[in-house]
Amino acid sequence: MTQANASAMTGAKMIVKALKDQGVEVVFGYPGGAVLPIYDELFLQNDIRHVLVRHEQGAVHMAEGYARSTGKPGVVLVTSGPGATNAVTGLTDALLDSIPLVVLSGQVPTFMIGTDGFQEADTVGITRPCTKMNWLVKDTAKLAETIHTAFHVATSGRPGPVLVDIPKDVQFAQAEYVAREKIKTSHYQPRVKGDIEAITRLVELIEKAERPVFYTGGGVINSGTAASQLLRELVDATGFPITSTLMGLGAYPASGKNWLGMLGMHGLYEANLAMHGCDLMINIGARFDDRITGRVADFSPHSVKAHIDIDPSSINKVIRVDLPIVGDVGHVLEDMLRIWKSRGRKVNKEGLAKWWAQITEWKAVNCLDYKNSEKTIKPQYALQRLEALTKGMDRYITTEVGQHQMWAAQFLGFEAPNRWMTSGGLGTMGYGLPASIGVQMAHPEALVINVAGEASWLMNMQEMGTAMQFRAPVKQFILNNERLGMVRQWQELLHGERYSHSWSESLPDFVKLAEAFGCKGIKCSDPQDLDDAIMEMIRYDGPVIFDCMVEKHENCFPMIPSGKPHNEMLLGEAETQGVIKAGGAVLV
Amino acid sequence: MSALNITKGSSSHSAYDLRDPYAEVIESHTLAVLVDNESGVLARVIGLFSGRGYNIDSLTVAEVDHTGHRSRITIVTRGTPQVIEQIKAQLGRLVPVHAVNDLTVEGPAVQRELALLKVAGKGDARIEALRLAEIFRANVVDSTLESFVFEMTGTPEKIDAFAELMRPLGLREVARTGVAALSRGA
DSSP states (O other): OOSOOTTEEEHHHHHHHHHHHTTOOEEEEOOOGGGHHHHHHHHTOSSSEEEEOSSHHHHHHHHHHHHHHHSSOEEEEEOSTHHHHHTHHHHHHHHHTTOOEEEEEEEOOGGGTTSOOTTOOOHHHHHGGGSSEEEEOOOGGGHHHHHHHHHHHHHSSSOOEEEEEEEHHHHHSEEEOOOGGGSOOOSOOOOOSOOHHHHHHHHHHHHHOSSEEEEEOHHHHHTOHHHHHHHHHHHHHHTOOEEEOGGGTTSSOTTSTTEEEEOSTTOOHHHHHHHHHOSEEEEESOOOOHHHHSSGGGSSTTOEEEEEESOGGGTTSSSOOSEEEESOHHHHHHHHHHHHHHTTOOOOHHHHHHHHHHHHHHHTTOTTOOOOOSSSBOHHHHHHHHHHHHTTSSEEEEEOSSHHHHHHHHHSOOOSTTOEEOOOSSOOTTOHHHHHHHHHHHOTTSEEEEEEEHHHHHHTGGGHHHHHHTTOOOEEEEEEOSBOHHHHHHHHHHSTTOOTTOBOOSOOOHHHHHHHHTSEEEEEOOGGGHHHHHHHHHHSSSOEEEEEEBOTTOOOOSBOOTTOOTTSOBOSGGGOTTOSOHHHHTOO | OOSSOOOTTOOTTSSOOOSSTTOOOOEEEEEEEEEEOOTTHHHHHHHHHHHTTOOOSEEEEEEEETTTTEEEEEEEEEEOHHHHHHHHHHHHTSTTEEEEEETTTSSOEEEEEEEEEEEEOOHHHHHHHHHHHHHTTOEEEEEOSSEEEEEEEEOHHHHHHHHHHHGGGTEEEEEEEEEEEEESOO
C-alpha cells in the first residue's frame, strides 16, 4: 500500500482530488485536529474555495443554501467529536427537506477508535438516523471510491445528506487513487421512469375530472428546472388550479393565472378549500406532511388521489392514495404530457368552469387581509413592501422559522424554482442566516435576503463573521417583535394566554451589533420610513442587519388549528377564542 | 361522491398493492432482506425499526454469500397492512439493501427455528422429559445425571409447545436462534 507507485497519494490528497473530480467549487468547514492533513492539502491548491464558518451547524446550513439554490450537492468539512456532533442538526434538516449534502468528518486514528480518545465520538453511529447513508473509511485504498459513491447516493433518487467519516491515519496513508469514472457502479439506482400504464390511468382521470387540483412539493424543485418547466406547461395547458407546499414554492410562478398560493396550516383559504373539495388530487413530489393534511381522517374526503414520488416509502405513509406513481417528477410529467397530448388534450371544460367559479368565490374572501397601522409596522406590511421593492430583481430569499417564515411564504411571490430556501420539515431556527451566506457564495451578484425573526436569528448570529470575512453582502431582514412569535401565538390560542418564556428580553442593539461585526445596521420602526430604509439596505454594498421593529402581538392567519380539517380554518382574531380543543392541544 | 370511476384504495398498477388497505387487523409477516455485509448494516436495519416504532418479533442474520459479501436478514414483524407496506418500503430504500421479500405474501414458505433447552430433574420427571423429547424429535446434545440439553428444530409454534411441556418438568434455560425462512419451490 505504501510503495512508491506513480498514482499513489495520501488519503488527504485523494480527498481533495475526489472533490475536484466531482466538480466541487466551495467547501464549508471548520478545521480541527482530526482533519489537519485535509486542511494542509486545501492550503496547497486554489481550485476549491474553503469558507471558514464560525460553528459547524452554520457550515451545514450554508451547504444547504448552496445546494438548494444551485441544484448541486453542498459539501462540508468538519473535525471529529464536537465538529461532527455540531453538524447533526444540519444533517437532520437536510434529511427531512431532501437536500443533497456530502459531509466529510475527521475521526481519531483507526487504532484509537473505541478508546474514548480525545475528540472521539461514534460519528457514524450518531449520524446513522440523520443521514441518507454514511460510511467509516478504515482503508485509504477505499477512500476515493467511497467519496465518489457518497456523491452518487446524495444526488440520486430522493436526494439527501451523506457523511464520510475519515480517521486521521487513513488521511496520512498512501494508496492508489480511483477515478470517478472507474468506480464500480453502485447497485443503488432508484427508478426514475414512472409506470406508463399508471400514468395513462392518471391522464384518463385528468380528462374527466370536474374539480381537479395540483398539489406540488419540493420534489418538483429537486427534480430540476426542466421539471418546473413541464409542470408549468401541464398546468397552463389543462387549466387546472395549482397549490404548493412551503418547500415547492417557485416551481409554478406566483404570478401564474392558475396559482392558488401555498396550502397547509398557514396556507391560503382558497388553496385549502380546493384541496378539501376537489374530486381529483394530483400530488406531485409532496409527502402529505402533517402541516398539510390537518386531521387525516377528514383530509380531502371526496377525492381520488394520485401521488407521484421518487421515494416508494412516501406512498401510503400518511394518506392512502388511489393511484401511486413511483418515479422522478420530471420523467413522469414528460410522459404524462406526451400521453395527454396524444389523446387529444381533453379536459372536462364544463366542470372546470364551475370549479373555477367556486374558487373565485373563495378567493374573494381575501384571506391574507390584515388591519394595517399608521403608527406601527405590521409584519405583513413590511413583507409587502419588501416584495414590492425587490420584485424583478435577481433575488433569493431564505428564512428562519416561525411567524415571519409563514408571512414570507404568504406575501412574497416566487417566479422561479431554487429562489426560496427555508427549513420546512425540521423547522430549524437558526437556518436562515447561514443559508443566506451559502446562497450568496453560489450567486455572488444576486440580492440575497434572509427574512428572520429576532429570536431565530440570534441562534446562529455568529455567522455574520463569516459573511464579513467572505464579503457575502447578505441582507438580514429581521422582523423584530421581541417575542417568540409563533410560540406566543400558540400560547394565546391554546394555553389560556399564559406566555411562558416566549418573549425576548435583553436583546442586543442590532445596529450596534452590526457595527461590532463591521457591517451596516439599519433600524426602522415607523411605517413612513420603511420604503427608504429597505432601499438603503438593498443599495448598501455589503452585509446589512436590518432591525425592523414590528407589531408585537400580531398573529399569523389563516390558520388551521391542530387536529382540525381544512374546511375549519381560522381567518382572523375574532374567530380564535376556544377553538382548539384538548385533542388538538397535544399535537404540535 | 366522486364522479370518477375508480375504486378507492385500489393500486393495482404498483408494487405497493394493498390487499385490503383499510384493514386495521394486525398481521405477522416474515421478511427476507438481502443486504451488503458491511459494518453497521444491522444497526441500520434495527435503527429503522426502533426509530419508526415498528415491532421485531424475531431477527436472524448471517452472511450467506461469502464471495459477494451478502447477508440475509430474516425478520418476523407485526403490524397493520399499511404498516407492513411501510416497513418494506422503508427497508427497500436503505442504500445497502438489495432486496426485500415478504415471504408471507409471496406464496408458501418454509420457516424453521433452532432451540436449545436445558431441563433439570430426577426420577419420573426426567423420564417424562426424555419421552416427550422423542415425540418432538428433539435430540439430546448434553446430558448429566440431573439434566439434559435438548436440541430441536421446527416452527416457532412447535418450539413454543415443547418448551411449555418442559416447564413443569424442570426447564431451566432456553436459547433460540430466531426464524430462518425460504420460499417453497424453485
